[in-house]
Amino acid sequence: MYDMMSPKTEDFINDEEIRQCLDYGEAHKTDRALIDEILAKARLRKGVTHKEAMVLLDCELEDKNEEIYALAQQIKKDFYGNRIVMFAPLYLSNYCVNGCEYCPYHFRNKHIARKKLTQDEIRQEVIALQDMGHKRLALEAGEDPVMNPIEYILESINTIYNIKHKNGAIRRVNVNIAATTVENYTRLKDAGIGTYILFQETYNKVNYERLHPTGPKHDYAYHTEAMDRAMDGGIDDVGLGVLFGLNNYRYDFTGILMHAEHLEAYKGCGPHTISVPRVRQADDIDPDVFNNGITDDTFAKIVACIRIAVPYTGMIVSTRESEASRKRVLHLGISQISGGSRTSVGGYAEEESEEDSSAQFDVNDRRTLDQVVNWLMTMGYVPSFCTACYREGRTGDRFMSLLKGGQIVNCCHPNALMTLKEYLEDYASSETKALGDALITRELDVITNPKVREKCEAYLGDIQNGQRDFRF
Secondary structure: OOOOOOOOHHHHOOHHHHHHHHHHHHHOOOOHHHHHHHHHHHOOOOOOOHHHHHHHHHOOOHHHHHHHHHHHHHHHHHHHOOEEEEEEEEEEEOOOOOOOOOOOOOOOOOOOOOOEOOHHHHHHHHHHHHHHOOOEEEEEEOOOOOOOOHHHHHHHHHHHHOOEEOOEEOOEEEEEOOOOOHHHHHHHHHOOOOOEEOOOEOOOHHHHHHHOOOOHHHOHHHHHOHHHHHHHOOOOOEEEEEOEOOOOHHHHHHHHHHHHHHHHHHHOOOOOEEEOOEOOOOOOOOOOOOOOOOOHHHHHHHHHHHHHHOOOOEEEEOOOOOHHHHHHHHOOOOOEEEOOOOOOOOOOOOOOOHHHOOOOOOOOOOOOHHHHHHHHHHOOOEEEOOOHHHHOOOOHHHHHHHHHOOOHHHOHHHHHHHHHHHHHHHOOOHHHHHHHHHHHHHHHHHOOOHHHHHHHHHHHHHHHOOOOOOOO
């Protein structure tokens, strides 16, 4: 039986419930009265259930779809404004014991270049990232208890936090590693990580086990219940994700919303972020099997409906997506994007040749961070390098309270402007700097609290005079 309060995967990600939900969406895709009812509920900005969200995703009424997109856009604006948080992935090692069918890191792949960064090599990578202007990283590593034990991850985190180069500093390290124990999650928390991220890949148990035929990742329940253990270990912020194109997208759309509902109900706080990657071509992966099976239109609809269903949750789109694709979904719900990314081990300090590639997947958006920052600002967005909430202890339900209370404009917005100013002073091209300074001047008027605005203006002057790291 479906039970979002159960600690067991088969209860809170219940196959029968999902299939009934899919039938319900199909049966009501032109039910104008029901769709109006769901949209009226959604306008209260408190979310909708996975069942209601499926009706919106399946909706075939053109005028109602326009309302869905408009509502998603307004909800995004209401809660996250025009800020877009910037980050970059950092791949530590591609050694892996799993047999994932869609990932080139699978242990059977004998021609991918296997690499593991030493601590000195990590320093070189981090300095390269700092010299771009990044302040927030997402650590990535294959699952290998011998080559990539938890002690290696913890040592790497400590190394990263202690690297100061010119005005550069990594202020938040998010971690995307394999499911582990409560004890290890506590060790990650003690190491000062931000968000723990783990993609489910697919919530369909049968397909999950087929796609992960060997290795620890084969254990569907252990993987799916990882977020519960992470929270038990003291990690407040967790990030969900599925890899769209591995399975029926409607099934996984429902599954990820059910997972979010479970965390909200059972742990008292939903996911900090939801990622929406699509399958990309990669070394030793059959392109005819995994061919990015959802269209750009479907992708945009998924983003919009997730935003409506979980209005408080951040949403991430990476450089897997093209510039055009990212532009299309930014206003529909996305709050974080990567820029200047490399998906290879050691790819920032020294670019790899195709013959010696250790990349996990092909990057579609190959622009530099400065180009991405410039692009965002030309569209009226504020690129943010902020890490203040994490460093001030505003995580988990404390962050959600701030967001739900509408006070984020007097906290996140000035922090975004100040970190953007740091970027403009230290790393931006002359064109980007001129564009950004004009943007900051305009965006100060968005801050509604006059005392906060006055203090922010003073901090911006201090940053221009060489001081760094102010935050509300």
